[in-house]
Amino acid sequence: MQLHDARRLHYDVRLEVDGVLKSWAVPRGPSLDPVVKRLAVFTTDHDLEYASYEGVHADSKYGSGAVIVWDAGVYTNLTPGSAADAISNGHLKVRLHGVKLSGAWAFTRTGEDWLLVKVRDDDADPSRDLTVSEPRSVLSGLTIQEMAASRPSGQET
Template sequence: MPEAPIFVVQLHDARRLHYDVRLEVDGVLKSWAVPRGPSLDPSVKRLAVPTSDHSIEYAEYEGVLAESKYGSGAVIVWDAGVYQNLTKDKQRRLIDPAEAIERGHFKFRLQGVKLNGAWAFTRTDRDGDWLMVKVRDAAADPTLDLTTAEPQSILSGLSIEEMAATGSDA
């Protein structure tokens, strides 16, 4: 039985503070920058801007990227785990994640340290941004903002500010 694909959410203090939501697809981490982070409230739609693919190894990166590098600034692993693809076609057959992303709608269930339950990424137009929305399920909680309640790294325990103060490329 194949291993479940991984996901990681990295909090990144680059030009602006944002959460990079990364899902393993075809051997790389497909990535979206989500400025306000994932919400547990199904009525909240979060802007998700596609970014470049990253290597699987990057899923464990924490540190401070040098000024000369793209996306310089502090990075922490805010959450990580595995995910399950839930995207289906009209005949209710599972669609491959890469195809789902190409079509503009990708639904998945996260099993992480902080995030659990189902979400969906939906492209708003052919060339543009996406939205990240929590699916109504048992893990939905409109009263809890995990980005505020649990700001620290699941690996180091550091906040983004503490990581920035270390100045180290971990």
């Protein structure tokens, strides 16, 4: 999961499916509270190499601005059938095994957009907001602001 300061700050959830990164932009980030539904806008597929990208984009096909790897790990598809079929059918349930995020999460299509919701399990915790308490990259240790300041404007890394 990357934090991307493009036109608007958002979290990009990226799951490897059939050799590409299926991607959702989540403006408010993930919530550990199962009653909170987060807008998740399905975006273009990304190349696998992009999963570990950190830097500052200038006029990139993936959007300009600073990017950090906010969380990293693997996932397990909990939906019957393949993850690709689940996405096509509009409902994907996964278990995340990340540095910051763990437990089950559900993506559900609602018209053109999707919702990301934490499933009620032992990892649910309505009292915690990791987007506030854990702002740093799991790779570089930088915040999104520090990443943006690390490169002169207009230079892509």
